[in-house]
Amino acid sequence: MQIKTIATIGPSSSEYETLKSMVEFGVRIFRLNFSHGPAASFTDIVANIRSLEQELELPLTIMGDLGGPKIRIGEVESSPRQISKGERIYLGLPGLQSEHRDLAFLSLDSPEALHGLDCNMLVTISDGTPQFTVKEVLKTDSLFLLEAQNDGIVSSHKGITFPGKSIDLPALTDKDKNDLQEALDIGVDSFALSFVQNSQDIEDIKAEIKSRDVWVPVIAKLERANAIRNLDSILDAADGIMVARGDLGLESPLSSLPVIQKRIIRACRHAQKPSIVATQMLLSMVQNALPTRAETTDVANAILDGADCVMLSEETAVGRYPVEAVKIIQEIAGYAESYYLERIQGPYRPKDEKNPSKYLAYSASLLAENAESSALVCHSTNGATARLLSSRRPSKPIFALTPKLEVVRALNFYWGVRPRLSDASIANHLERVERFVHEAAFFKPGDSVVLTSGQPTPGQQERHTNQIKIYYK
Numbered sequence: 001m002q003i004k005t006i007a008t009i010g011p012s013s014s015e016y017e018t019l020k021s022m023v024e025f026g027v028r029i030f031r032l033n034f035s036h037g038p039a040a041s042f043t044d045i046v047a048n049i050r051s052l053e054q055e056l057e058l059p060l061t062i063m064g065d066l067g068g069p070k071i072r073i074g075e076v077e078s079s080p081r082q083i084s085k086g087e088r089i090y091l092g093l094p095g096l097q098s099e100h101r102d103l104a105f106l107s108l109d110s111p112e113a114l115h116g117l118d119c120n121m122l123v124t125i126s127d128g129t130p131q132f133t134v135k136e137v138l139k140t141d142s143l144f145l146l147e148a149q150n151d152g153i154v155s156s157h158k159g160i161t162f163p164g165k166s167i168d169l170p171a172l173t174d175k176d177k178n179d180l181q182e183a184l185d186i187g188v189d190s191f192a193l194s195f196v197q198n199s200q201d202i203e204d205i206k207a208e209i210k211s212r213d214v215w216v217p218v219i220a221k222l223e224r225a226n227a228i229r230n231l232d233s234i235l236d237a238a239d240g241i242m243v244a245r246g247d248l249g250l251e252s253p254l255s256s257l258p259v260i261q262k263r264i265i266r267a268c269r270h271a272q273k274p275s276i277v278a279t280q281m282l283l284s285m286v287q288n289a290l291p292t293r294a295e296t297t298d299v300a301n302a303i304l305d306g307a308d309c310v311m312l313s314e315e316t317a318v319g320r321y322p323v324e325a326v327k328i329i330q331e332i333a334g335y336a337e338s339y340y341l342e343r344i345q346g347p348y349r350p351k352d353e354k355n356p357s358k359y360l361a362y363s364a365s366l367l368a369e370n371a372e373s374s375a376l377v378c379h380s381t382n383g384a385t386a387r388l389l390s391s392r393r394p395s396k397p398i399f400a401l402t403p404k405l406e407v408v409r410a411l412n413f414y415w416g417v418r419p420r421l422s423d424a425s426i427a428n429h430l431e432r433v434e435r436f437v438h439e440a441a442f443f444k445p446g447d448s449v450v451l452t453s454g455q456p457t458p459g460q461q462e463r464h465t466n467q468i469k470i471y472y473k
Contacts, residue, residue, distance in 0.1 A: 010317025039182035068194025074107035092143035171201035202237035223247035365394035
């Protein structure tokens with residue numbers, strides 16, 4: 001399986017044997033959702049994953065998902081409250097509620113979210129049912145009269161969104177900063193940042209990580225319309241992108257979501273950065289042993305779009321069938337990847353540009369196809385060569401050797417890449433790669449493998465990939 005599966009850990013999946021079964025069916029990345037508890041509460045789960053990593057001799061990545069500035073309404077009188085289409089209610093700051101009791105009142109203790117709200121703007125609660133429009137501004141930036149556009153239920157403390165409206169809230173909250181520090185202490189090795197709106201949000205979290213004198217990859221979750229408008233700059237700053245379709249589907253017209261997903265995935269591959277598709281991949285499997293036909297098609301389409309990872313949330317965190325959900329992903333990938341590779345008809349050719357590194361990766365991928373090699377094997381100190389090979393989407397697996405454990409775990413996010421820690425006692429990179437092939441039991445005598453490495457020459461100023469070799473075991 002070339003695509004990577006991310007499984008969210010929760011009550012249904014925290015036991016050691018369940019984690020082990022999910023790894024055996026292809027999970028290489030485990031998500032810890034800090035919206036539902038402090039990072040320190042996951043200490044035992046992290047220990048289980050690290051034990052599993054040792055037992056199975058496979059690198060596993062732990063991604064901490066920071067909650068971000070989720071905006072929620074306050075207490076709703078008679079919650080849950082049925083709202084009918086056409087019904088009018090108030091939205092405003094809590095201090096104004098006592099003066100406006102003739103209609104239902106939604107209080108919001110986040111003044112920044114109300115700044116600039118105006119007539120005819122949209123307001124959605126929870127998953128978008130109900131949805132409201134602003135009919136009247138009763139007090140600028142403080143009190144509004146809303147009208148329901150559909151029937152629905154409003155409950156206390158549900159999330160509220162303002163589709164298309166810019167909200168001046170930093171993505172990294174004080175709680176996130178505390179969770180990040182605790183997560184680094186217990187051994188979490190990547191982070192997803194919620195509600196990213198611009199590249200500064202990424203720079204903020206990277207500065208927080210750097211203060212600990214460590215490096216771990218940061219995944220930007222795209223959930224706001226602003227983030228889509230700033231995709232290029234966010235992609236430059238982040239180490240990967242998550243298409244977080246839940247809140248993004250509230251911020252954008254639902255009918256536009258499939259195309260937004262495709263554009264993000266394509267942009268990520270061109271930038272050699274991983275893309276993750278998340279939310280409701282196999283949602284019916286929270287209760288059912290089999291997914292719907294529409295869900296299997298959705299997962300397959302994410303793979304056919306070229307995503308690096310698909311992520312399971314409730315399905316593995318609280319669902320009744322966490323292992324079965326992972327197994328279904330693997331089965332879908334078996335069919336979808338085969339067709340995807342048939343459709344693209346060989347590795348992606350780089351654009352016409354002066355970029356020797358891309359062309360070396362493309363050439364190595366072509367050579368592996370032509371020689372019917374078992375795999376590509378590269379030495380990649382910081383992961384760049386492996387990322388380039390992955391972006392070409394070769395049909396052969398990519399074994400990436402690196403002496404840095406943090407790079408090993410970061411490369412788990414990339415399509416087709418199977419990272420391994422290299423033997424640092426061998427000075428020559430090509431020799432490291434050849435030794436790996438010679439000792440790996442999954443390569444049989446007589447197998448051909450395409451090797452790439454970078455060994456500096458006297459006139460070379462920077463280290464980069466400069467060798468391609470067919471190696472016969």
